[in-house]
Amino acid sequence: MRFFSEKAQGSPTSSLDHAQDHGYPHTGEYDDDLHVECPPHTTERKLVRKIDFHVIPCLCIMYLLAFLDRVNIANANVYGLAKQLHLTGNEYNVALVIFFVPYVLFEIPSNLLLKRFKPHVWLSLNMFLFGFTTAMQGVVKNYSGLLAVRFFLGFFETGMFPGAFYLIGMWYRRSEAQKRYSFFFSSTTLAGAFGGLLAAAIGKMDGIAGYAGWRWIFILEGCLTVAFSFVFFFALPDFPEQSKWLSAEEKSYVAARLRADQGRSAVERQITLKDVGRVFKDYKVFAAGFMYFGLIVPAYGYAYFAPGIIKGYGYSAIQTQLxxxxxxxxxxxxxxxxxxxSDLTQKRAPFAIGCICIAIAGFAILISVHDNRPLEYAALFLVAMGAYSAMPIIVCWFGMNLxxxxxxxxxxxxxxxFGNIGGIIAVWAFLAKDAPKYITGYSICLAFTVLSIIACIVYGVGCWAANRRRDRTPVDVGLTEYEKTELGDMNPEYRYLL
Structure with a gap:
């Protein structure tokens, strides 16, 4: 049987041939499942577009709102949050740091609960709770109240990002994934752009109902998130095997094309503590953590402090937002x-490292130039473009290799x-006493981007070495079908994408 290959633009191609031609795993036990025809009245291209329509927009809007609710404190601070709450010294930085404590600790438990309760239930519930918490930031009266809401905001947002990446990875082949990962991740950049425009408009509400403009930023954006959470309870996608908008034939076909690419998903089995432990027996997992960790520092440094840096160039509050x-x-x-x-070339490492180098160039300018505002502002473009382009490549590279x-x-x-521990470092890298040059902050960000490049090299070499070692190993090593499924990407027949 045949299915239509996207790259061949409609020409018939064997699913197994396609998988092997691209270096993807071919596990013989799934041959019967892989011989599935594309459902009548459609092609693979049309089916992928259908998946795109149902999966990507909802997750993008969800994460746009999550990231907006996380970093809008930077926009609120431009309008006087710290001054009105009488924050002194490094108290503003502490309010940023406390968000990351629960955010870091509960990532893995959240993904386990996501699978148990289904994505549309777990993600929409979390969305409602962090939207409500965001709105509550708008009515805090003092520093302790701000700390409390920031802690719970981190707790309720903990499942958004890894949960969405996990979900996207279970819908697409590796040759298709990077564009979807990057489009989803770019919700953060859209949130930054949208947040600046929205804050410029909301700031003009200063004094309405007795609330300062910065309070309205939290209240309105939090209420917007709550409203979307009710819609997304019905709109957010579940895993392919659980979807209600695919026919039985389409589900079978989607499952077959993914098995040809990545092996069996094992959606039916429960995840145990032993599974968690086995993941950490692979050193490449730790390298992947440092790849992301190194970029979180500059990424959050930019997200939280760019408005303050730009304001230091002499702009008014509204001009700063714009x-x-x-x-x-x-x-x-x-x-x-x-x-x-990256998808066209089926390469991840060169693009990840190249983007990180662009961010390094931006920080080098910011460290060395302090009397040329247009050039300094242009350097912020390089930082944002480099960091926020490399991060989705790194997460996709690692996630889709699992x-x-x-x-x-x-x-x-x-x-x-693990990567978001870098958010704590980013918060303390940019202190008020270092303004407006922020030499210390820029130097720390520069160092961590270099760390990310080193980790990328270690991970890439590890994947290359594993592929080469497996190429030299006989294909039939006597593993049962159950053992191959349990091994996942550690299966000797599996090949990593570089």
Whole structure:
């Protein structure tokens, strides 16, 4: 039987041939399942578009709102949050840091609960709770109240990012994934751009109902998230095997094309503590954590402090919000360009390292130039474009190299959770006493981007070595079908994408 290959633009191609031609795993035990025809009245291209329509937009809007609710404190601070709450010294930084404590700790448990309760239930519930918490930031009266709501905001947002990446990875082949990952991740850049525009408009509400403009930023954006959470309870996708908008034939076909690419998903099995432990027996998992960790520092450093940095260039509050938009917009366009090229070439490492080098160039300018505002502002473009283009490539590279629910759910959550420890460092890298040059902050960000490149090299070499070692090993090593499924990407027949 045949299915239509996207790359061949409708020409018939064997699913197994396609998998082997691209270096993907071919596990013989699934041959019967793989011989599935594309359902009548459709082609693979049309089916992928259908999946795109149901999966990507909802997750993008969800994460746009999550990231907006997370970083809008930077926009609120421009309008006087710290002054009205009488924050002194480093109290503003502490309020940023406390968000990351639960956010880091509960990534893996959240992904396990996501699988147990289904994505549309778990993600929409979390969305309602962090939207409500965001709105409550708008009515806090003092520093302790701000700390409390920031802690619970981190707790309720913990499942958004790794959960969405985990879910996307269970819908697409590796040759299709990068554009989808980058488009989803670029919700952060859209949130940054949208947040600046929205904050500029909401700031004009200063004094309405007795609330300052910064309070309205939290209240309105939080209420918007709550409203979407009710819609997304019905709209958010579940895993392919659980979807209600695919016919039985389409489900079988989607499952077959994914098995040809990644092996069996093992969606039916429960994830145990032993599964969690087995994931960490592979050193490449730790390298992947440091890849992301190294980029979180500059990414959050930019997200939380760019409005303050831009304001230091002499702009008014509203001009600052408007000037914060173009770098985010440029980052979105560049991320999609690099993602498209990465999918076309089926390479991840060169694009990840290349984007990180662009961010390094931006920080080098910011460290050395302090009397040329246009050049300094242009350097912010390089930082945003480099960091926010490399991050989705790194997460996609690692996540899509993991096979099976039991390994991908844990590995993805680990990478994101460990990486977000960098958010704590980013918060303390940019202190008020270092303004307006922020030499210390820029130097720390520069160092961590270099760390990310080193981790990328270690992970890439590890994947290359594993592929080479497996190429030299006989295909039939006597494993049962159950053992191959349990091994996931550690299966000797599996090949990593580089």
């Amino acid at each position: 000037h914060s938009v173009p770098p985010w917009a440029a980052a979105f366009g560049f991320a999609m360009l690099t993602a498209t090229l 096979a099976g629910h039991h390994r991908r759910s844990v590995g993805t959550a680990w990478q994101v959770g």
